[in-house]
Amino acid sequence: MANTDRPTALDAGPEANLDPDMQAYFAKCMDKLGFVPNVLRAYAFDNAKLRAFIAMADDLMLGDSGLSKLEREMIAVAVSSVNHCHYCLTAHGAAVRQRGKDPELGELIAQNYRAAELPPRQKAMLAFAVKLTETPDKVEEADREALRRAGFSDRDVWDIAAVAAFYNMSNRLAAAADIRPNREYHYLAREPMDVIPSRATRGAAVDDRRPAPARNPQPGGGAPARVDGRPAWGILPLS
Amino acid sequence: MANTDRPTALDAGPEANLDPDMQAYFAKCMDKLGFVPNVLRAYAFDNAKLRAFIAMADDLMLGDSGLSKLEREMIAVAVSSVNHCHYCLTAHGAAVRQRGKDPELGELIAQNYRAAELPPRQKAMLAFAVKLTETPDKVEEADREALRRAGFSDRDVWDIAAVAAFYNMSNRLAAAADIRPNREYHYLAREPMDVIPSRATRGAAVDDRRPAPARNPQPGGGAPARVDGRPAWGILPLS
């Protein structure tokens, strides 16, 4: 039982007396998600480390950017796919399913973004993120230029790079410590949508998608499924 | 619309006039699964090719073997994870979820089997399958010996190898032709279980697992969820 409660294979120390800001953050997680993500529990042995991780993650994933929040989650998942990171694929796969309102998109990026037939902008974005993951030493001006040609500003390129780089860190910490994802992630946002994104709109806006043909509606139709009494879609994904 | 109907990026020819045995097989798929797996539709331009593929796949995955059907599906998924095969991860990921009666196990193997803390037998099995996938030229007697020490007979080793080798073929055909998985696979066997497998029993028998704590029961409790009016669990997975 202790086993399932320990979020990692490392016993880095007991949970610290959380500082008030960190207590508030954990409370917000419980309120919005119904659980504290295990990566945060793993960091909770030390307030400074926990705070630094949250500050960086939230700035990257939720702060101002020319990239949509969905796009940033797509980068997280594409990078984690290369690194075969169980934790991040589970947690951020759920985030892509939620943010994209597209349960299949999360799977697609987690498996192989090249099969997703994404719009050129997102394809260029993920190609850069994956090259940066696989062969960082071979990234050159031509790679930055390809992003600019795809419509990204230099600041966008920074953000793509920063998110991809951050998950190269997180993936490795999760692997080294064997951080186990909260089981709830597995079940979030799995319901079929009313509206099936065509290949042309996948990963882009969620408007004007054509209705999904011939699939068994969940009771309650396209309404967000509920997990533990909270809506599964529209929940703020946290790190 | 034709786009979503075409199961691959290749137009290898119109569907052949299916021979009676192949017609019967497709009908069985419709009856049991509610759809014909797209890999079969992709092969349907030629009766001989379709028949040969089905014969080999069914013998490997459903025929007599010292490996359980779940174990064979686990091999399929672990190999497909290395090869990042969208089709096979989707279709056989569903099969692992179904056969293991464990929605999380499919994800685990699709992401990184090493995070699954499987029993030694299955860990050895997947380690062999993955080495055979990544560096077939480096497989040696010591690798066969490791399987024998883990309790496998020589015939079992053959079966592990044959299944791993088969998905190295299928993954590549799916990648080359961009075979797209039927969308239904995404939604099969996603429901939380009543009984959570402990790490010790994961991937093994489904009996005597302890009850799942504190998760929202589906209406109808642990009963198989239903997709299109058919039970999602216990359905015969087909290639």
Place this chain on the structure above:
Amino acid sequence: MANTDRPTALDAGPEANLDPDMQAYFAKCMDKLGFVPNVLRAYAFDNAKLRAFIAMADDLMLGDSGLSKLEREMIAVAVSSVNHCHYCLTAHGAAVRQRGKDPELGELIAQNYRAAELPPRQKAMLAFAVKLTETPDKVEEADREALRRAGFSDRDVWDIAAVAAFYNMSNRLAAAADIRPNREYHYLAREPMDVIPSRATRGAAVDDRRPAPARNPQPGGGAPARVDGRPAWGILPLS
């Protein structure tokens, strides 16, 4: 002595009572080749497995296709070169030597097809097969397009992919089971030809090649060498 008789390192079971069609197939091998290929002997512990393997191999390598039989053998050898498969390089290297009537071509493809200065069509074909072997997850529409530009139909692309995929399977089964090639393959079609293919015609038609200069004719000139009293060239290669 048992050692040299066992065609693999695995004792998967005694040879089955072969069904009549399989008996007939083995007899055809003895008649045409003078031996039963060891990969078939390795499979002979089970009629269903043996039949499925033969059905798929013969359809792929001998069935109707826009690819010549030589081209399909070239794919088999190029894939096996990447995977360093002793069995397939030996058996299908012999097939390329025979079918191409060019003892050096088999060596070239087995060593490195890039050194062969093949015609653009075959170069594109092998480049695709090798990419599919090395990085199946990175095959994209651009790769299919390159084959179409080289003159291949979508059906041809399927066939290239299917043959390359099949040998990625066979290579791995041979590696896992340590299937040993029949020693006869080593000696088949080794004789110098009368006519040396120029780089321009290599791997293509065997007509109008210029006479080979200054090489010691075998007794009997360019006539097919004979192995065990049967002609070594023109023999139907079997899987």
Place this chain on the structure above:
Amino acid sequence: MANTDRPTALDAGPEANLDPDMQAYFAKCMDKLGFVPNVLRAYAFDNAKLRAFIAMADDLMLGDSGLSKLEREMIAVAVSSVNHCHYCLTAHGAAVRQRGKDPELGELIAQNYRAAELPPRQKAMLAFAVKLTETPDKVEEADREALRRAGFSDRDVWDIAAVAAFYNMSNRLAAAADIRPNREYHYLAREPMDVIPSRATRGAAVDDRRPAPARNPQPGGGAPARVDGRPAWGILPLS
């Protein structure tokens, strides 16, 4: 001229009006190092991003840990060597030279830590960091166990992982943005030492090393060399 002043290839935006804490940090850099590290200048377009990076870097590299500060710098350099990161090899190579009081040690780790014949503790530490860098998906319990056997606590393992993971992030951001190291790093701590560490003491404590034989003493003997009037050794390395 602007060219040499721009610390990266990306124009992510003008330097922000730095918040007082960030202004103070930059002033501390000028005071202690004589320059602001270019990675900080690269981040200076945004206070939140800059602060988050500094918070994480300083906690990891200067905070409490069972790892010495030199050991943490060694990890930074070993990881950066795998990733061929110009920025981090330059900046943290200087830090290893300084902290180790061993100009050659920085080179050794930057080139190939395996040539350094480090004590078993540090060899295990770097082997883990490099495996985590190269194949994070293959890190398993056995790897953690190897560190425990080498004398590390679970908290130490966390720290090794966190530092290695952090430089896998930094390396990638530096590569993506082409962050150029301040030229001063190249010249820091290059002077031969009075005392040559034997292979046995390399990377460990700096006491009781035997005197360096037969090398030209700098004026002032073993005293720290001076760069721009500040001592080059003993300077606090910053990120």
Place this chain on the structure above:
Amino acid sequence: MANTDRPTALDAGPEANLDPDMQAYFAKCMDKLGFVPNVLRAYAFDNAKLRAFIAMADDLMLGDSGLSKLEREMIAVAVSSVNHCHYCLTAHGAAVRQRGKDPELGELIAQNYRAAELPPRQKAMLAFAVKLTETPDKVEEADREALRRAGFSDRDVWDIAAVAAFYNMSNRLAAAADIRPNREYHYLAREPMDVIPSRATRGAAVDDRRPAPARNPQPGGGAPARVDGRPAWGILPLS
């Protein structure tokens, strides 16, 4: 016609006026082999380069060593197999066939030495050579120790390393310049032997091998085949 006469894809300059020692060397090649190896013709634009290459190659392959000449050729071929070097696989594959008096051994090493079931000494030797080829940065004391345990002296280890290193050079020069092997190599030492080496004696001494069963004797039995009137076996292989 010029095409087949040019031994490489580079026109590095006309053949130099060969110095007397180099003229004598070429004459010796003609006398013993019937041709001048193309790698020497490729070098012949410059006497100094030609002489240096010959000096190093002959010292390594023919000079005093604890390794037999066959073993050194086996290293050359195993290294060239990793690097897929057409020139060296062809020329040194012939040398292994000749020196081992075993036409199949050359194929085995060229394809995958692991399939050859060599004696432990030679397996260790080739494992070291291949690791040094694939990941020179990861060779450590443990690798040298493995060779010592297999019975090699430190001088032998040097020789294994020097030969493996030399062919990593030659392979790359051949690849870069597209040096084409003399066609005669393809046909050397292809005849079946009277005596089949068992797996136990393969690659070792050629004595006391049991007679080859049931294979078509060449006219003249086990006598060396003749190429251009010279015996094909027992010929001094040259670089």
Place this chain on the structure above:
Amino acid sequence: MANTDRPTALDAGPEANLDPDMQAYFAKCMDKLGFVPNVLRAYAFDNAKLRAFIAMADDLMLGDSGLSKLEREMIAVAVSSVNHCHYCLTAHGAAVRQRGKDPELGELIAQNYRAAELPPRQKAMLAFAVKLTETPDKVEEADREALRRAGFSDRDVWDIAAVAAFYNMSNRLAAAADIRPNREYHYLAREPMDVIPSRATRGAAVDDRRPAPARNPQPGGGAPARVDGRPAWGILPLS
């Protein structure tokens, strides 16, 4: 103490009675460099091996060529960076620092030549050398053509290939024998220059560079620093 005197981990034999030409060569090293490079000491157990190595190295690095001596050293370092060769990065890194009169250039190439923003000619040169190092089997006519387009003659291509190939040999011998660089190399040519090469002139001629701004002049200004009483710049680098 013996430990630091032994230049390698292998005891390949005592130093031979050096032949007069080799004695003279060692004396020249002492005179010009102040030490005998350890790679030569490692070879000194055998006059023939030592002579062959020196002959090839000196011809390649100091003989007539369309490549400058600096360019050849840059190739040596770029190759050694891929192979993480401690010996060659140390010795030839020093040579690039000296020959380029640019202490930072040596670091740049040793770390990652792509960060150096070299002129197109040298970028093409190093890209070829690195590809030849990493994937020699994939070098094709297109790669030679790229060099010709960058202004290199076929003879230049040969020289680029020959130098890159040679260091693929040397790197591996150094790794296998653990050849340790003379410690003096670490300290050679580390002094800041008066004149900072702009990115445009880096690696090219050393004339007309603009004066270095704001850096602490060494006593004696831009004059060559002195190591052991000999000038550190302008010294003939030896192998």
